[in-house]
Amino acid sequence: MAIETFPKGYGARKRRSQKTAFGIFRGLSLFIVLVLFAILGFIIYRGAGVIDWTFLTEAPSDGMTSGGIFPAIIGTLLLMAGSAIVAFPVGIMSGIYMNEYASKSGWAVKFIRLMTNNLSGVPSIVFGLFGMALFVKYLGFGDSILAGSLTLGLLSLPLVIRTTEEALKDIPAGIREGSLALGASKLQTIWKVVLPMGMPRIITGLILSLGRVSGETAPILFTCAAYFFPQLPSSIFDQCMALPYHLYVISTSGTDIEAQQPIAYGTALVLIIIVLVINLLAGVLRKYFENRLKLK
Amino acid sequence: MNKIEAIDVNFYYGDFHALKGISMEIPQNKVVAFIGPSGCGKSTFLRLFNRMNDLIPGSRLQGRILIDGQDIYAPGGMEVDELRKNVGMVFQRPNPFPKSIFDNVAYGLRVNGIKDKEFIRQRVEESLRGAALWDEVKDKLNSSAYALSGGQQQRLCIARAMAISPSVLLMDEPASALDPISTAKVEELICELRNQVTIVIVTHNMQQASRVSDKTAFFYMGEMIEYDDTKVIFTNPHKEATQNYITGRFG
Numbered sequence A: 001m002a003i004e005t006f007p008k009g010y011g012a013r014k015r016r017s018q019k020t021a022f023g024i025f026r027g028l029s030l031f032i033v034l035v036l037f038a039i040l041g042f043i044i045y046r047g048a049g050v051i052d053w054t055f056l057t058e059a060p061s062d063g064m065t066s067g068g069i070f071p072a073i074i075g076t077l078l079l080m081a082g083s084a085i086v087a088f089p090v091g092i093m094s095g096i097y098m099n100e101y102a103s104k105s106g107w108a109v110k111f112i113r114l115m116t117n118n119l120s121g122v123p124s125i126v127f128g129l130f131g132m133a134l135f136v137k138y139l140g141f142g143d144s145i146l147a148g149s150l151t152l153g154l155l156s157l158p159l160v161i162r163t164t165e166e167a168l169k170d171i172p173a174g175i176r177e178g179s180l181a182l183g184a185s186k187l188q189t190i191w192k193v194v195l196p197m198g199m200p201r202i203i204t205g206l207i208l209s210l211g212r213v214s215g216e217t218a219p220i221l222f223t224c225a226a227y228f229f230p231q232l233p234s235s236i237f238d239q240c241m242a243l244p245y246h247l248y249v250i251s252t253s254g255t256d257i258e259a260q261q262p263i264a265y266g267t268a269l270v271l272i273i274i275v276l277v278i279n280l281l282a283g284v285l286r287k288y289f290e291n292r293l294k295l296k
Numbered sequence B: 001m002n003k004i005e006a007i008d009v010n011f012y013y014g015d016f017h018a019l020k021g022i023s024m025e026i027p028q029n030k031v032v033a034f035i036g037p038s039g040c041g042k043s044t045f046l047r048l049f050n051r052m053n054d055l056i057p058g059s060r061l062q063g064r065i066l067i068d069g070q071d072i073y074a075p076g077g078m079e080v081d082e083l084r085k086n087v088g089m090v091f092q093r094p095n096p097f098p099k100s101i102f103d104n105v106a107y108g109l110r111v112n113g114i115k116d117k118e119f120i121r122q123r124v125e126e127s128l129r130g131a132a133l134w135d136e137v138k139d140k141l142n143s144s145a146y147a148l149s150g151g152q153q154q155r156l157c158i159a160r161a162m163a164i165s166p167s168v169l170l171m172d173e174p175a176s177a178l179d180p181i182s183t184a185k186v187e188e189l190i191c192e193l194r195n196q197v198t199i200v201i202v203t204h205n206m207q208q209a210s211r212v213s214d215k216t217a218f219f220y221m222g223e224m225i226e227y228d229d230t231k232v233i234f235t236n237p238h239k240e241a242t243q244n245y246i247t248g249r250f251g
């Protein structure tokens, strides 16, 4: 039986409102992208001029009004590596444990999940304070790369655990059963089937966490970062300079803030470039692991 | 001689009584089909034979299941990976690993400690031939199993299961996701494998059950209503419920 009472013109109205809605969505996204580009453009505009070979390879000089930011670059890279060494193995293993071993409704998993969720919401300055109390003072590491890496590692742990867990959760149960049904142990199944399948997403999460670490200032404020430490660190018990902290220092408490402005923008630009390169790397690695799954 | 023997099996998912007092004997090197309406417990029962339900939290088994006379659930008895080496399984949806065709078939050998490259290569070839897949894939053994069609993937999964030469093969609706031609190939395979292994197959396809199986069991609401020679079940069943089910008069 045909319906005769469909309201007239409803279709046109429906299509019109859809058009308007999507128009607004598109406008807003364009606007946001423009703002982001403006920020980036501004920093490039102000910072590109000061970046040259000297800037990248020499230590600051003349009360940090000239020279370069080499120690800060190295410091940031060291802290990223250090936090990775701390957070990746522990985080990935916890993620695996949470998703593969622990009973999903057991109190252990619930507790760990609660803690990781809460931890990821804790302001990073609190991590800094905690790192100072535990690593710097109690364990006696002093202001050092070690204490800074541990603090930053703790900071990125929740993200690493979460990503690993989420990546593994989406792998179909049928694949695991297929492996177990062939007499593989759970560990073999995880190692040979589950992890390779989760790898593209895990890698992405890991690298994003590195990006976050590279820009953190608060956690290293009282655990590692040096106001001025022109020579390169010789051990993990040394302090080091770091890009975000350097940026903060020369913009707020430098010897000649006016003269240091360009250096600040140069530093910001280098930091942004490092993060961009890392994200690019994340993309490349993800593609690589995805391809390895598809075509061998 | 009986390959598998279930003795008064009850199975629970939490409070839900999924299998109710089932006893049955499955003779060696025969094909036994499980039929019955959706949700009656066929998969649940099948998955008891390779202890696949162990993974489900809150599940509980009463009764005994013997394979080759040995209680596979006896505490301190057989290890579960030893059991699964001997009792292979093919699933409803083809589930190849994201690896090459070769590595898929070699997987079961490798996870059970076989390292000899030449031996593995031979077994892979034999198994793929056995699954009537060799000619289609022999030139692309190193390409991904995902590049195969659904039907080919399912035959790959059969080859993968057969590569470790189990003596029992469990198949849970192995052809339900396949087109008629692939289905026919899988059925042919079952007929060829019947001399080497004991096959238990779950199917919703009556013709398939009657074509491939020696014996058929009809399940309904967690109970095994009738179990007899396939010919008897499909021509002259003793229970009215069976009769209604196979003739499609079920309500």
Ligand SMILES: Nc1ncnc2c1ncn2[C@@H]1O[C@H](COP(=O)(O)OP(=O)(O)OP(=O)(O)O)[C@@H](O)[C@H]1O
Residues within 6 Å of the ligand: B013, B016, B018, B036, B037, B038, B039, B040, B041, B042, B043, B044, B045, B056
């Ligand atoms: N993991 C589980 N947890 C709780 N209940 C389950 C679980 N798996 C199956 N069941 C229930 O047990 C009963 C039997 O399920 P089973 O999968 O064995 O049925 P089946 O006969 O294989 O059905 P189908 O033909 O649809 O595959 C169903 O009522 C189902 O809802």
Ligand SMILES: [Mg+2]
Residues within 6 Å of the ligand: B042, B043, B044, B172, B202
């Ligand atoms: Mg089923």
